[in-house]
Amino acid sequence: MARWILRKAVPADIDSIKSIEERVQSCPWSKEGLLREINEKSGKTHFWCICPSTNTSEILGYICFRILGRECYLLNISVDKSCQAKGIGRLLFRFMIKFLDRRKVQRLALDVHKENEDAMSFYSRQGLSLAAPVGEVRGNFCVMEMKLFQE
Numbered sequence: 800m801a802r803w804i805l806r807k808a809v810p811a812d813i814d815s816i817k818s819i820e821e822r823v824q825s826c827p828w829s830k831e832g833l834l835r836e837i838n839e840k841s842g843k844t845h846f847w848c849i850c851p852s853t854n855t856s857e858i859l860g861y862i863c864f865r866i867l868g869r870e871c872y873l874l875n876i877s878v879d880k881s882c883q884a885k886g887i888g889r890l891l892f893r894f895m896i897k898f899l900d901r902r903k904v905q906r907l908a909l910d911v912h913k914e915n916e917d918a919m920s921f922y923s924r925q926g927l928s929l930a931a932p933v934g935e936v937r938g939n940f941c942v943m944e945m946k947l948f949q950e
Contacts (some may be wrong), residue, residue, distance in 0.1 A: 803887065804855050805894055808837045808846040808863075815858040816848070823877045825912065836863050836874065843867060844874075845898065849887055862891040864899075871899050871947075873909035892925050896947070903948045910940040919943070 808816065813834055820827040837846050846863040850856070860878035864871050873895070878887045899907065907927070911918045919929075922943050930942040 802852055803859070803890065804850050804852050805847055805891075806850065806855060808848045808861060810834060810837055812848055812858055813837065816861055819858065819860065819877050819879045820875075822880055824875075825915070828875065845895075847891070847894065849878075849891055860887050860891060862895055864895055866899070866902060866904060869903070869905040871895075871904045871907045873907060888921060889925070899947055905946065905948050906944060907947055908942055908944040911943055912939055913941045914939075 813830060816833055816837075817827075817830050820833065836844050839846075844863065844865045846861065848858045848861045850858055858879075859882045860876070862876045863874040865874055876888060876891055878891070896907075908930075909922065909927070911922065919941070925945075927943040927945045930944050
């Protein structure tokens with residue numbers, strides 16, 4: 800039996816998601832911003848939660864990404880502090896990569912705070928690389944990217 804279940808986020812999940820966001824992110828999204836992404840109807844934004852298989856209302860983490868043509872932008876990935884270093888972030892990321900592969904998305908990109916070494920290390924282990932060296936970045940965020948499906 801699987802330890803975790805991945806499911807689409809729904810508006811009823813907002814308080815749990817916001818709680819994780821506030822505990823994990825240095826610049827947390829607003830509740831309104833999170834709800835806007837969950838409720839997005841164009842089909843471009845995908846917001847998924849991961850829960851224990853024994854309790855699908857208990858959210859351990861989530862991932863939100865937007866597909867625009869052949870490119871994807873990872874908006875957010877968060878795992879509750881109590882569940883970090885257990886493979887949940889990697890599972891969410893791999894789920895997204897499979898999702899993108901089925902849609903023949905060619906490039907994945909994201910912004911990461913240039914001082915967030917843990918996040919940059921995580922993304923590097925997943926196969927992303929910096930678009931420009933950190934020392935050359937103006938502002939607070941670096942772009943990380945990876946090529947995906949190639950025709």
